[in-house]
Amino acid sequence: MAEEPTLHLTDPRAMRALAHPTRLRLLGELRLRGPQSVGMLSDAVDEAVGSVSYHLGKLAQHGFVEEAPEHARDRRERWWRAAHDRTSWEPLETLDDPERRAASDLLRRAILDRYVQRLRGYLDVEATLDPEWVRGTASSDSWLHLTSDELVELRADLEALAARWRKRGDPARPGAQTVSLMYHAFRDPR
Numbered sequence: 001m002a003e004e005p006t007l008h009l010t011d012p013r014a015m016r017a018l019a020h021p022t023r024l025r026l027l028g029e030l031r032l033r034g035p036q037s038v039g040m041l042s043d044a045v046d047e048a049v050g051s052v053s054y055h056l057g058k059l060a061q062h063g064f065v066e067e068a069p070e071h072a073r074d075r076r077e078r079w080w081r082a083a084h085d086r087t088s089w090e091p092l093e094t095l096d097d098p099e100r101r102a103a104s105d106l107l108r109r110a111i112l113d114r115y116v117q118r119l120r121g122y123l124d125v126e127a128t129l130d131p132e133w134v135r136g137t138a139s140s141d142s143w144l145h146l147t148s149d150e151l152v153e154l155r156a157d158l159e160a161l162a163a164r165w166r167k168r169g170d171p172a173r174p175g176a177q178t179v180s181l182m183y184h185a186f187r188d189p190r
Contacts, residue, residue, distance in 0.1 A: 004166070007063060009089035012103035014062035018087070019103075019110040022047055023055050027064055028114075030082040032178060035068040037079050056080050115182050122180075133177070143188075154185055 009015055018024065025045045030036060033044075038056065042049045059065040063083055071079035091108075094100040126134060146154065162181055170176060 004085040004163075005083075006086040006088050007084040009087060009107075010093065010100070011062070012097075012100045014064075015089065015100070015103035015107045017058050017062045018064060019107040020055065020058075021110060021114065022051070023059055023064075024110060024114050026052065026055055027059060027082060027087075030065060030080060031085065035071050035079050035081040037071070037077055039077075041080070053078070118180055119182075148187075151185060151187065158183055158185065 009018075018027070022045060026041055029041060029044045036044070038049055038052050041056070042052045045052065047055075056065055060067070060080075064087070065080050066083045068079040068081040089104060089107075091104055094104040122137075126137070144154070162183075165181070171178070
């Protein structure tokens with residue numbers, strides 16, 4: 001399986017820049033739907049064009065997005081694309097650096113807030129969906145009793161499972177729709 005282009009974050013400034021809710025939405029739109037103009041993105045995230053341009057500039061400054069001028073019809077129209085398919089960072093790498101740990105925490109909390117918004121949005125429309133799509137919906141949690149090495153193994157299994165389904169997915173395939181997969185595995189602090 002080909003490796004997806006991934007930006008591995010180590011710079012706390014980049015983590016803080018991405019932690020803004022509008023920037024997370026813009027990057028998500030570009031990754032999901034491909035290159036778009038500032039106007040298209042403005043409509044998609046319901047933000048003013050000037051605000052979208054500002055946030056795209058911040059994302060570009062840290063390597064999350066790049067201009068896509070080949071899509072523009074004229075010099076006034078600005079198009080953008082995601083520079084990578086995925087963004088990653090290792091919380092373990094931040095433990096000994098208070099600035100990186102704080103930035104990682106800020107970004108993880110912003111992403112969690114985005115997950116909650118997306119799930120609430122789904123719940124708002126679930127009753128209007130074709131039952132064929134509702135039958136596959138899943139929400140669950142499990143209590144596992146693992147060693148720290150087993151938790152690392154579980155993480156690898158979850159990442160491999162998600163990668164396998166991303167590879168299988170093709171937005172042009174008849175009947176294919178966008179599906180969100182979110183998961184968390186962590187030592188319960190209780």
